[in-house]
Amino acid sequence: MSAQSYGLIATFETPAAIYHAAEQVRDAGYKHWDCISPFPIHGLDKAMGLKRSIVPRFSLAGGITGFCTGMSLIWWTGAYDYKLIVGGKPFFSPMFAFPVSYELTILFTAFATIGGMLFLNGLPKHYHPVLKYEHIKRGMDDTFFLVIESRDPRFNLANTKGLLEKAGGRDIKELEA
């Protein structure tokens, strides 16, 4: 069985170079493509035409769950399951339940944020065609790559290669799937 092509990868030396290349690939109408960089480049999301991340929705859901968990835990244990008079204080009050609910809000938000981020990114994923690229080590260090996947409807080996060349990409290689 011959190795299937995952797509084309091109190398760029500077953040400015990949920034302008990303703008061109975006304007050419590609959908399944990505930039690989050792650090987040300011403004590259816009250059790629990415929408604002939806991680905050996970965080909000986590926070609400955490707060409700705290309040209901304290109500259920203290005012429902086993009522116990301590210091003449009420069985339940949102006042004394607040500190614990506040902490659980933060705890659940943290888990939901990280879980949501990993879910949206499809991580953990230890096997990926990009990671098999021989120069990927430099992509973690000081070099920038632009990858266009072959499953993109506009993908055409010759045209896409031409676009990457025009955008200033060097070392344009095919990636095995």
Add this chain to the structure above:
Amino acid sequence: MAHLDNAATAPAILQELKPAVLPRAVLVSNNRSFSWITEKICSLIEGKTPAWWWVCFVVACFVASFTVAGITYLVSTGVGVWGHANPVNWAWDIVNFVFWIGIGHAGTLISAILCLLRQKWRTSINRAAEAMTIFAVVCAAIFPVFHVGRVWYAWYLFPIPNSNAIWQNFRSPLEWDVFAVSTYGTVSVLFWYVGLIPDLAVLRDRFYAAGNKLRSFLYGFFALGWRGSNRHWSNYEMAYLILAGISTPLVLSVHTIVSFDFAVSLLPGWHTTIFPPYFVAGAIFSGFGMVLTLMLPLRAIYHMEDLITQYHIDCMCKITLATGTIVGYAYSMEFFIAWYGANPYEGFAFINRAFGHYAWAYWIMITCNVITPQFFWFKKVRENTTLVWVLSIFVNVGMWFERFVIIVTSLARDFLPSSWGYYSPSIVEIFTFFGTFGVFSVLFLLFIRFLPIMPMAELKAVTPQADPHAGHDHH
């Protein structure tokens, strides 16, 4: 484009006046390249273990064994081996707990609050400061867990169903503290780990290229298959920002709740509303003291002067000065309110602190916490790293004594003169506390040996060449 927009919206007067553009402080000196940063930080992990590391590690393990010995004796004998006796039933255990938790707070302040305030100078020190937070929480947790006496019942602190079908008392600030500290520890670890993911990927690929399959596998396992994708960076940066956003109220709430352990009681000297802000300021003060104590030797040993610049030291000294002054203000305000409140018990508690049996501790506290930071007003002092390091030690000592003064003096002189007492620690307590510095050092040494001590991706992002608009800028 953004620059042109700014020019269009700027007030017209600026066009006429043409104010001078102040140069921004350089965060990475000598215009270092991206790969210089990678090489510099990874070489610390990839190189041969230096001899000084082994020396420090062996010494740290020896010191840590004091905690192990102290706790083993405590568990096998009973909590009576500590010097606690009526009326002082909280002493070094809670002093040490608050001391270590407070130290942790500077790490979160650096990683979270300064991130939200866009203080980019935090970048080079945030990883080590977060590690400090986690290890400080570990040391702190030892004390409340073991002071319960029968440590095998420590899980009663958490709402887990037990055979008595009874639940925790959520009206008590001590129970709030359980949630505050465990949330703080968990979120600190998560925040630290999320920051590490891209850097672990760097190490994965470097060890793979060097043919070290085992270490490549281990770093790679925890790197989760990170590949530097910008679609990932987009979600990652948002998640990081949210974690910073929630860690900020978290760090403020943790020491607030720690102060509730005292403030919600009725004991004179504890029952005051100034405690939450005063404890938070003190925690940040002590934490920055510890950051300076740790970072200055690290900077010298690893020749990190290009990454931890004089500007960083200046910033840290100034925060120490600001928070130390807030702490000094809180001390005087406590005295003022004790007099102004006209409560004789409250008034006695404070006169007793300053002039009673524990006056020696009180004046050590005042000297170290109020006078020491005032030296940081002077640029000459801030530029003398040896002196800064010595002063940071005084801050650490002073903040330990602050907790001692608050806890022990108030308890030793409670409402009934017939039960007054004088507390002295037993040798077991001294050993246990002394050993925690070893526990902390062992963990910190392992961290600087096996993990990147600075966030490479973040450092690269604050260099001038990381700006995609560099070269044709108008600012």
